[in-house]
Amino acid sequence: MSRPAFRSVAQTEHTLISSQPRDINRKWLLRACASACRHPLLRMLLVAAVLSVMLLNSAQTASAVVGGTVATLSAHNWVVGVARADVADGYYAQFCGGALLAPNLVITAAHCTFDEANQPYEASDLHVLVNRLRLSSQEGQRIQVTRIVRHAGFDIDGLNDDIALLELAYDANAPMINWGDLNDIAAERATVFGWGVTEDGSAVDWLHQAELPIVSQRACNIIYKSYGLAITDNMLCAGNILGGVDACTGDSGGPLVVYDSERAEWVLVGIVSWGAGCGASGAYGVYTNVSAYAGWVVEQRGSLNLE
Numbered sequence: 001m002s003r004p005a006f007r008s009v010a011q012t013e014h015t016l017i018s019s020q021p022r023d024i025n026r027k028w029l030l031r032a033c034a035s036a037c038r039h040p041l042l043r044m045l046l047v048a049a050v051l052s053v054m055l056l057n058s059a060q061t062a063s064a065v066v067g068g069t070v071a072t073l074s075a076h077n078w079v080v081g082v083a084r085a086d087v088a089d090g091y092y093a094q095f096c097g098g099a100l101l102a103p104n105l106v107i108t109a110a111h112c113t114f115d116e117a118n119q120p121y122e123a124s125d126l127h128v129l130v131n132r133l134r135l136s137s138q139e140g141q142r143i144q145v146t147r148i149v150r151h152a153g154f155d156i157d158g159l160n161d162d163i164a165l166l167e168l169a170y171d172a173n174a175p176m177i178n179w180g181d182l183n184d185i186a187a188e189r190a191t192v193f194g195w196g197v198t199e200d201g202s203a204v205d206w207l208h209q210a211e212l213p214i215v216s217q218r219a220c221n222i223i224y225k226s227y228g229l230a231i232t233d234n235m236l237c238a239g240n241i242l243g244g245v246d247a248c249t250g251d252s253g254g255p256l257v258v259y260d261s262e263r264a265e266w267v268l269v270g271i272v273s274w275g276a277g278c279g280a281s282g283a284y285g286v287y288t289n290v291s292a293y294a295g296w297v298v299e300q301r302g303s304l305n306l307e
């Protein structure tokens with residue numbers, strides 16, 4: 001039921017700007033709200049978010065990674081881009097993020113494995129961009145996906161179990177990241193990575209990152225209760241109550257990481273999943289709580305015959 005609405009919005013926007021050559025917004029107008037606008041609930045959230053911003057009369061501006069800076073991939077090159085196999089230019093092909101859990105295994109959001117028309121992608125529809133800080137460059141590797149494993153609990157109109165694994169055709173030449181449990185790590189702030197929409201409403205060519213406070217489940221539930229939504233143990237939240245720093249469209253599936261000083265390494269704690277608006281005041285970004293799915297990941301890896 002949400003498909004016609006998404007399509008008409010995308011087509012209208014595209015028509016409006018299609019006369020502008022090499023418009024940086026093109027990619028995002030084509031996939032604007034790739035996931036958000038097709039969910040009836042999330043459409044309501046977007047409207048509610050706009051209203052709440054007006055009500056709170058915040059001077060903060062939203063920035064996708066909103067409020068971030070250009071990232072240095074060298075220190076974080078377990079970050080990957082998920083891209084359409086049929087689009088040559090990485091800038092136009094990329095639509096989600098992910099992280100390397102093993103040399104041939106990417107963890108991402110389940111909603112990233114569906115196209116704009118809510119149809120599930122086949123593995124052959126997808127490529128993964130590795131070691132590529134700048135999407136439009138040829139740097140790094142572009143690797144075919146050979147298998148998509150979606151969490152069985154995810155349904156396209158739901159917000160739960162937003163996790164999937166992508167098996168790659170061959171090993172990526174990049175390090176992997178281990179997951180961690182925020183209950184075991186003394187971290188108050190986390191960092192999110194992505195090529196998503198920024199505060200000016202356009203997508204970026206260079207990977208961005210932003211640091212944001214981790215928010216308690218209780219505080220996040222207070223916010224989303226007013227939207228009629230529950231933050232479960234399978235989710236975690238991050239962001240500022242005043243807004244300004246957040247993930248956004250195109251960042252989905254990408255990693256939220258914390259630095260574990262005991263292990264002296266970055267660990268994956270969340271996957272960009274959903275939120276009311278982007279960087280809006282009075283809302284937080286919601287992430288898949290990776291540690292809640294540790295058992296699922298181990299099980300899938302076993303059945304995929306991965307090491």
Ligand code: ARG
Nearest residue numbers: 035247249250251252275285
């Ligand atoms: N669902 C969006 C996507 O497909 C990401 C939303 C994240 N939103 C947020 N406010 N943190 O790219």
